[in-house]
Amino acid sequence: MTKAALSSPTWSTQTAFILAAIGSAVGLGNLWKFPYITGENGGGAFVLVYLACILLIGLPVLIAEISMGRRGRGSPPETMSRLAKESGASKLWWLLGVNGMLAGILILSFYTVIAGWGMAYFVDSVSGDFIDMDAKGAASHFSALMGSPETLLLWHSVVMLFTIVVISKGVKSGIEKAISFMMPALFVVLIVLLGYAFFTPGFGQSLAFLFEPDFSKLTGESVLIAMGHAFFTLSIGMGTMMVYGAYVSEKYSVVKASIWIAVVDTLVALIAGIVIFSIVFTNGLEPGSGPGLLFQTLPVAFGQMTGGWFFGSLFFGLVVLAALSSAISLIEPTVRWCESRWSIPRTKAAWLIGGLTWLIGLATIASFNIASNIHLFGDKTFFGSIDFLTANIMLPLGGLLMAVFFGWIMSKESVQKELGLSVYWLRLFNWVLKFVTPVAVSIVFVSNII
Numbered sequence: 001m002t003k004a005a006l007s008s009p010t011w012s013t014q015t016a017f018i019l020a021a022i023g024s025a026v027g028l029g030n031l032w033k034f035p036y037i038t039g040e041n042g043g044g045a046f047v048l049v050y051l052a053c054i055l056l057i058g059l060p061v062l063i064a065e066i067s068m069g070r071r072g073r074g075s076p077p078e079t080m081s082r083l084a085k086e087s088g089a090s091k092l093w094w095l096l097g098v099n100g101m102l103a104g105i106l107i108l109s110f111y112t113v114i115a116g117w118g119m120a121y122f123v124d125s126v127s128g129d130f131i132d133m134d135a136k137g138a139a140s141h142f143s144a145l146m147g148s149p150e151t152l153l154l155w156h157s158v159v160m161l162f163t164i165v166v167i168s169k170g171v172k173s174g175i176e177k178a179i180s181f182m183m184p185a186l187f188v189v190l191i192v193l194l195g196y197a198f199f200t201p202g203f204g205q206s207l208a209f210l211f212e213p214d215f216s217k218l219t220g221e222s223v224l225i226a227m228g229h230a231f232f233t234l235s236i237g238m239g240t241m242m243v244y245g246a247y248v249s250e251k252y253s254v255v256k257a258s259i260w261i262a263v264v265d266t267l268v269a270l271i272a273g274i275v276i277f278s279i280v281f282t283n284g285l286e287p288g289s290g291p292g293l294l295f296q297t298l299p300v301a302f303g304q305m306t307g308g309w310f311f312g313s314l315f316f317g318l319v320v321l322a323a324l325s326s327a328i329s330l331i332e333p334t335v336r337w338c339e340s341r342w343s344i345p346r347t348k349a350a351w352l353i354g355g356l357t358w359l360i361g362l363a364t365i366a367s368f369n370i371a372s373n374i375h376l377f378g379d380k381t382f383f384g385s386i387d388f389l390t391a392n393i394m395l396p397l398g399g400l401l402m403a404v405f406f407g408w409i410m411s412k413e414s415v416q417k418e419l420g421l422s423v424y425w426l427r428l429f430n431w432v433l434k435f436v437t438p439v440a441v442s443i444v445f446v447s448n449i450i
């Protein structure tokens, strides 16, 4: 066993690991991104493709990524080097870890900006700004926030500061405690919101929009976005689950944990979608209104429902916490790498990487106001381009390579040992991971390039 493996921290229980992984998976991707990209891509058919991607691509890659992490027991580049050496494969596999770390930093740079919107809304809700708010009021409230780079900068900085402080404390003490009360609370508030949505006139239309597929609305790009989102929402393809897996004991079942993560993550996204589109259709709003969707709809619900002040404040508070537990996981692979590969103390590494990421985030802030007409990829703003590059290219590419490595390069014995499945399930898993997953990802990629 190497020195790094000996000093590797471990989760105290299987539940602690599952909660931390769910904390990473459930975040802005479920509450903010899933509803708005579903709205932009026409609803039902997009949701169906997304669910298929979770099952056929997301879950297998999640299982492979955690297993590889547990076997390699290091930061993503170190894990990949060790596994490559063990399997007699090219040294260059460590670059897969680097791709992941870069993706994590790029995602975090806009993630803290959006989490900052959540914080601003938390404060607004506590101050009673949403009481009696209607759809028009909510729209202008959101535009006012977007039009104020100073306010966005303030909250972006606060969220980044929190992330740095929590990550400095280390994985166990920093993450485990926060998540064990946060996740159940988030679930309760979502159920309350679902109850509210059920009694709105738009509820039926919301279900129809989300679950009645109209394939004429599906384009090649929307399939790519649905697939990319499966990676984003499960936090896979970039080494987060690999580094969380590195802290998992041999005793625990990776497959069971992965199923839990995928199920809870999908449920949270679907409930958020049902709630948000009920409000959209009840108030005659536009489903495809983009990144502001969550922030332009929910204040209307909180403004009108009994106890809205309380639930609104609680909801936005939880959005921030859910975002924070994901933000931590975005920076962990790189911080761990600085620590174990370069012997940089954890706190120093957190400030270094956090500071750099904060700087990149300034461009995202500007892309909602002063630089909104500057376009990088096609008609995409800086924020849109980073989001596209990471979720739709870097993560699927990372995930594809992980599937190839785990399915084709690692020895059968190692795979068998990590998964501990019966012969039948192992055969099914291998077949999906070796053939279905890589072929599906490649087809989506190639068809989009063409």
Ligand code: PFF
Pocket: 024, 025, 026, 027, 028, 029, 030, 104, 107, 231, 232, 233, 234, 235, 236, 238, 239, 240, 241, 326, 327, 329, 330
């Ligand atoms: N899964 C998170 C979300 O849905 O908000 C975002 C994320 C976290 C993506 C960690 C990737 C990652 F490694």
